[in-house]
Amino acid sequence: MHIFVFSYNRGPFLENCIASIEACAPQCRLTVIDDGSDDPETRQVLAGIAERHQVIDKTAHSAHKLGGLYANMQAAYEMVANDELMCFLQDDTQMVRPLTEGDLQSLRQNFDRQPDLGFVSPAFVRGFSLRKKANRDFRFDRERDFWFWYPRKRSTGTWFSALLIADPRRLRQLNWQFEVGESVNNRKASQMFCRMARMRVPFAMWLPNGRAYRGKQKSLALRFGEWSRHCGLYPLQLMSTAEVEELANCEPARLPVAEDFLRLVHGKVPTPWVYDPMQGAGWLKLLDRMERKVRSAFA
Incomplete structure (x- = not known):
């Protein structure tokens, strides 16, 4: 498997992510694609990583908030070989358990025997997805050996997520191209593949209460959200062998909700965990959009 990590100006987060991959998946190829970071600390981290792994500096321009x-996902997809799976992670994520040869073989076999399988999520389920009854409908397909999500009101994340595992051969056979925006890719994937599969024992997760950028910027609203939520770097502990085996073998299969199985290395954050400083604060999101529009008008 070829693992790609996408990065921008979050040096300590990137350092944590890379360390987790080196500890959990040393057998995998690793490439960091950075989106033109200009923060000195991040540049220093990238230089250190470049001594051990491939680092590519992409300065793709996009009006999209991400x-x-x-564009960098598309570049990674074009780089990967046909004979290897690809996995996309981001600098505010990390691996949380060892990725074994058995895991890789199982993923390859699942792609081979399930011709409609397009994308597999390597991530645990976020607890806030279960707060509303309409979003709780996760079903385990024993024949496929995957969880699938059947939300009643919203579909983004049902067929596609930016954290993914895919077989590039299959995507190329169908002339797949990554578009700008998760909702656009979600609609496109819904026309080509089955719902996004979710692993019985995931191996990656977003860090809770992390810092964020939108359009490579931090608005006053976003900064206020980070301050009010005490956002920072909260790494996750690696799961023990016993914890992995318990999740893999429990009957009936248990939904892998992050808060149920993962623990922080240090610090405390409220549950359910949040992953966007403005999550659940509509007024902050409105102020953020207004500020970015004003900046664009005078740019």
Whole structure:
């Protein structure tokens, strides 16, 4: 498997992510694609990583709030070989358990025997997805050996997520191209593949209460959200062998909710965990959009 990590100006987060991959998946190829970071600390971290792994500096321009993420995903997809799976992670994520040869073989076999399988999520389920009854409908397909999500009101994340595992051969056979925006890719994937599969025992997760950028910027609203939530770097502990085996073998299969199985290395954050400083604060999101529009008008 070829693991790609997408990065922008979050040096300590990137350092934590890379350390987790080196500890949990040393057998995998690793490439960091950075979206033009200009923060000195991040540049220093990137230089250190470049001594051990491939680092590519992409400065793709995009008006989308996530900057050049999707352009860089497309670049990674074009780089990967047909004979290897690809896995996309981001600098505010990390691996939480060892990725074994058995895991890789199982993923390859699942792609081979399930011709409609497009994307597999390597991530645990976020607890806030279960707060509303309409979002709780996760079902385990024993024949496929995956969880699938059947939300009643919203579909983003149902067929596609930016954290993914895919077989590039299959995507190329169907002329897949990554578009700008998760909702656009979600709609596209819904026309080509089955719902996004979710592993019985995931191996990666977003860090809770992390810092964020939108369009490579931090608005006053975003900064206030980070301050009020005490956002920072909260690494996750690696799961023990016993914890992994318990999740893999429990009957009936248990939904892998992050808060149920993962623990922080240090610090405390409220549950359910949040992953966006403005999550659940509509007024902050409105102020953020207004500020970015004003900046664009005078740019």
